[in-house]
Amino acid sequence: MNTVPDLTAAPPLREPAPVPLPGFDDVLAAAARIAPHAHHTPVLRSRSLDALAGCELHFKAEHLQRAGAFKFRGACNAVWSLPAATAGRGVVTHSSGNHGAALALAARSRGIPCHVVVPHNAVATKMAAIRAYGATLHPCEPTLAAREAMCAQVQAATGAELVHPYTDPRVIAGQGTAALELLGHDGGFDALVTPLGGGGLLGGTAITAAAVAPATRVYGAEPTGAADGHASLQRNARVTELVPDTICDGLRGLLGAPNFTLLRQHGVDVLLADDAATVRALQLFWQRTKQLIEPSSAIALAVVLAQRERFAGQRVGIVLSGGNVDLEALAGLFAHA
Amino acid sequence: MNTVPDLTAAPPLREPAPVPLPGFDDVLAAAARIAPHAHHTPVLRSRSLDALAGCELHFKAEHLQRAGAFKFRGACNAVWSLPAATAGRGVVTHSSGNHGAALALAARSRGIPCHVVVPHNAVATKMAAIRAYGATLHPCEPTLAAREAMCAQVQAATGAELVHPYTDPRVIAGQGTAALELLGHDGGFDALVTPLGGGGLLGGTAITAAAVAPATRVYGAEPTGAADGHASLQRNARVTELVPDTICDGLRGLLGAPNFTLLRQHGVDVLLADDAATVRALQLFWQRTKQLIEPSSAIALAVVLAQRERFAGQRVGIVLSGGNVDLEALAGLFAHA
Numbered sequence: 001m002n003t004v005p006d007l008t009a010a011p012p013l014r015e016p017a018p019v020p021l022p023g024f025d026d027v028l029a030a031a032a033r034i035a036p037h038a039h040h041t042p043v044l045r046s047r048s049l050d051a052l053a054g055c056e057l058h059f060k061a062e063h064l065q066r067a068g069a070f071k072f073r074g075a076c077n078a079v080w081s082l083p084a085a086t087a088g089r090g091v092v093t094h095s096s097g098n099h100g101a102a103l104a105l106a107a108r109s110r111g112i113p114c115h116v117v118v119p120h121n122a123v124a125t126k127m128a129a130i131r132a133y134g135a136t137l138h139p140c141e142p143t144l145a146a147r148e149a150m151c152a153q154v155q156a157a158t159g160a161e162l163v164h165p166y167t168d169p170r171v172i173a174g175q176g177t178a179a180l181e182l183l184g185h186d187g188g189f190d191a192l193v194t195p196l197g198g199g200g201l202l203g204g205t206a207i208t209a210a211a212v213a214p215a216t217r218v219y220g221a222e223p224t225g226a227a228d229g230h231a232s233l234q235r236n237a238r239v240t241e242l243v244p245d246t247i248c249d250g251l252r253g254l255l256g257a258p259n260f261t262l263l264r265q266h267g268v269d270v271l272l273a274d275d276a277a278t279v280r281a282l283q284l285f286w287q288r289t290k291q292l293i294e295p296s297s298a299i300a301l302a303v304v305l306a307q308r309e310r311f312a313g314q315r316v317g318i319v320l321s322g323g324n325v326d327l328e329a330l331a332g333l334f335a336h337a
Numbered sequence: 338m339n340t341v342p343d344l345t346a347a348p349p350l351r352e353p354a355p356v357p358l359p360g361f362d363d364v365l366a367a368a369a370r371i372a373p374h375a376h377h378t379p380v381l382r383s384r385s386l387d388a389l390a391g392c393e394l395h396f397k398a399e400h401l402q403r404a405g406a407f408k409f410r411g412a413c414n415a416v417w418s419l420p421a422a423t424a425g426r427g428v429v430t431h432s433s434g435n436h437g438a439a440l441a442l443a444a445r446s447r448g449i450p451c452h453v454v455v456p457h458n459a460v461a462t463k464m465a466a467i468r469a470y471g472a473t474l475h476p477c478e479p480t481l482a483a484r485e486a487m488c489a490q491v492q493a494a495t496g497a498e499l500v501h502p503y504t505d506p507r508v509i510a511g512q513g514t515a516a517l518e519l520l521g522h523d524g525g526f527d528a529l530v531t532p533l534g535g536g537g538l539l540g541g542t543a544i545t546a547a548a549v550a551p552a553t554r555v556y557g558a559e560p561t562g563a564a565d566g567h568a569s570l571q572r573n574a575r576v577t578e579l580v581p582d583t584i585c586d587g588l589r590g591l592l593g594a595p596n597f598t599l600l601r602q603h604g605v606d607v608l609l610a611d612d613a614a615t616v617r618a619l620q621l622f623w624q625r626t627k628q629l630i631e632p633s634s635a636i637a638l639a640v641v642l643a644q645r646e647r648f649a650g651q652r653v654g655i656v657l658s659g660g661n662v663d664l665e666a667l668a669g670l671f672a673h674a
Binding site for chain 2: 063064068283287290291292293325327
């Protein structure tokens, strides 16, 4: 038995084919579908952070989600959405980060195979985590073309279903369940803030907020070193060329096409923070709450701290996206502060 | 008005005068006394850590206690035990670590002055934290003699009550309330494990366990580089000379005299871990739970992981003592692993 796919077939998959946008019904269905598998994470408060920010902060603790990030919601929804007849062929994705680990764990929860295409120079501990959840790793050259080609090969060889990290509508709907829980826990928010990378979490949040709390403003928090989302909304055209330079390793992806459409539809604004501000927010959050969040989460606190006037006296919900800190990179991280 | 004390009076206070040992009644009284001020911290579980340890671990989360450590319990009990007639003179201690901050916050909760004697080379961020809680800092030379002399001076000048970090019976009784909550939350423990420095937490835990769960074994976890407690119990005589060498900055103090007596009375055993094992346990705990505990807490997990046979299949309670990690020292910390 050879699980290594044939490398000579199929052309690279540059851009996923257009997909229907998910709606609030899909978020509700996702919530029911993932409930037996995902954690209903707590909402955390801190008096001292409220005092520093000049507003009332409610932190949705997705760093306590299974596999350590909100990504499990979308991955789990995609995996459990598969028809029984084809689910056995498994799922495939290209992500060496939180989505890869989340999809591996979600597949294991259903007992189906998971294939993860990773650049051969990916961090060893991340690859080990994905393997520990039972996925098969497929190393490739560290280029987008090689990654997508390998992904297509695995699909062709196994019949596995591609689950894109943030453009897949099942993924976007799943990510929207975090905001659904947050809005159900503590209502009456003036604003919701989530990190912005590819736009899966922010898109899902926008769908949910529009349906259950239309008066609540939705904001994305994006690194100045990977500000394609901000630029895309300014120009009203998606920026597709950018070399990201940020410590927020979860936010280096480009805003996806359906995600861009969702952010425009819902009038989402994007606020920027540079890495120094993010590291300051990270240290502050660690010190005050003893919760180990990753830089890609801390950026949401960073933009709120930087925009005191905008949020003064408001009730603000922040989705802490994850806690998968690369401990070995910590020394370098704090050198940014 | 001059709040700087006269430096020429009173001899150094080398060893506190003998004090009565606290009993379980004192722990119960402490629990009632601190209830309005201290957090009833949660008990955390982790399936993956249970699997790794081969036993069932229940973590009492004192890193989520006010001021970030169990120390607030003892400090709060001492402060609120003071008679109304003399409380206004305040409290004094010599500790640049968690006890200093805890006493400052406890004093603020009662609206009385707090004086903290600190070596002038103490970490700036720790001194800032103590000052932020409203205490007056008294810098001194970084020797035991200078510290105790300064403490005596402050007492003489202000009438403030000395609250020793771990020999004070009010402090020991207060620390025993953590185990009281843990045993009340999840009963039927085979073992309780707490870190061992001066023996305030371990002594209070032993008193509580003996009263409410006499079949539960009580263990201290001590660094090999500061193993005076282990040596004292082996020799049946308190070791009073030791130059500590450990990353567990909260466990560098020598076992106190009343604490030694309590550990002997209750048949407490001490298990050792070196710093490399503690850092591995710390990283593991951070990765699996996203809870930012300090090395002095992680050592309790380290000894359980190192003694698989002793704890196999047991229900084990671990008191996570605190989460005040010196983030700037992190790089050096991980160099130990």
